[in-house]
Amino acid sequence: MSDLPKCVEFHEEGPREGFQIEPRIYPLTQRAALVEALAETGLKAVQVASFVSPKAVPQMADTEALFAAIKRRPGVRYEAVWLNEQGFHRASATPGVDLSGKISLYTSDAFAKRNNNCTAAEMRDRVLRWLDLYSEAGLTIDRALVMTAFGCNYEGEIAPERPVAELVWAHRACAERGIRLPKVYLADTMGWANPQSVRRLVGMVRDALPDTRVGLHLHDTRGLGPANVLAALEMGVDLFDSSVAGLGGCPFAGHGDSRGAGNICTEDMVFLCHEMGIETGIDLEKLIEAARLAERIIGRPLSGRIMHAGSLSTYRMRRAA
């Protein structure tokens, strides 16, 4: 327990994850309201939407207009996702988008093929082009993330050496270009991680890249999300991607659908941190209200827990009164 971080940073992905996976398109005003509610909680970064093909993801066709609609709060990074140069140019042309670079790498050719129509090795070549592009644009790099770091539905178990090798490669590629890479992320894209594999892989990345901050992108696909967060906290990990209300997956999707559960739930994990004496800079009550807003917008029960049960603060206050 001695390695628990003093403060943990949550990187909110709910608005993009949540609205992107739903079949219907939600009104822009509702999506803007959720982003604004999240920005009021103390979160430092909110991922708003994607600049991707409106044909492939019609739910994200109006990302420019969404950014224009949001009442912005100083000190909050409003982030977006883009997957190709066209998306990046759209993002660059949109006021208020955090443009710091995020690069992604693969451990699995089978998944890379399906997700990006390339091999893991070819993805490295693309990353090099991105690094050049960001450098030319005078942008910093925020993170390198390695997908399916713990296992892959197409390739099965992933030897831990593979994600470590990808992150070490990314670190070296940045260093060779004089680019600082402040964060590396291990992503459990398909819900294969368990507390032991989290500890092992975080430890291996730390050994390989001792001066780089390690973050985790976890999904709660098979119910181990909170246990995996605890294991990571005990390794001193202080950086997590998460989704308000557990947005990002449909618990009612068919069996065997690996989208069956979203990211770890931001407010439940903030509650975990606070109960263990770890600061987050987040107002839990405001975050619970944002989760309830998300549920009202989506229009069906979401998987977050504390948003339904309420926090302990009212019970504690009632007793103290």
Next chain:
Amino acid sequence: MSDLPKCVEFHEEGPREGFQIEPRIYPLTQRAALVEALAETGLKAVQVASFVSPKAVPQMADTEALFAAIKRRPGVRYEAVWLNEQGFHRASATPGVDLSGKISLYTSDAFAKRNNNCTAAEMRDRVLRWLDLYSEAGLTIDRALVMTAFGCNYEGEIAPERPVAELVWAHRACAERGIRLPKVYLADTMGWANPQSVRRLVGMVRDALPDTRVGLHLHDTRGLGPANVLAALEMGVDLFDSSVAGLGGCPFAGHGDSRGAGNICTEDMVFLCHEMGIETGIDLEKLIEAARLAERIIGRPLSGRIMHAGSLSTYRMRRAA
């Protein structure tokens, strides 16, 4: 990690917890089918139903008939709940009910008042009468459980000394009567536990009762259930109450309703154990099928995760093939 148990025992409470909390009464054949499906998974104990007032809990009015209907599997304990002598006599008169004694204690007068119309001290007196009753009937005692061991919605924080004192008292009361008390349980009745309080309280009970097996009855009210299980496993705890599919609470109950989430989910936690190399004696695939049966019976999405995503075994087999 070195204190992980080699084998963990799950005590299934889904059928009672699940059907008791639902407003509608489900057909007896469906409830029997769920119990039978659970008994096929390798679970050693399944809590079938309650012998309680049919006026108070009409969902459990036909418990005798339910026990008569179940096709029994050798080696499985079919358990029931009773709260007074009348219920105990009904249970005693019903073939096939596991009659080993379970005693409950309170940390909180306010909750004891609401739940049993007595103080925590008065509950001790009642427990003494139960011990006499079980002794006269020639029955063993299975467990003493202390409710709201981690916190109480009515009394707020509960000092850890209080649940420990109740369990030490129960142990002594048994010893003075020549009764063996093999297990003591800490119950997080209202979802106040966190990994640190689990570790602290388990450690204190171990220190006070070094020869007694410690079990946990956890609810996933605020999303910390799996993290609390991990903390307990790392303390060597090898005994958990749980509910298939996370039955036992309605995720759609109003905000602030502490019934908003059920017990920890059996199959998700069995998956956690198996992934960490801990045996459970349970066939995870059969248990997932039982969870899906529970969902079909209840007729709405339940909170279990792996039942929707599927286990990793098919992905691993596909890769190995």
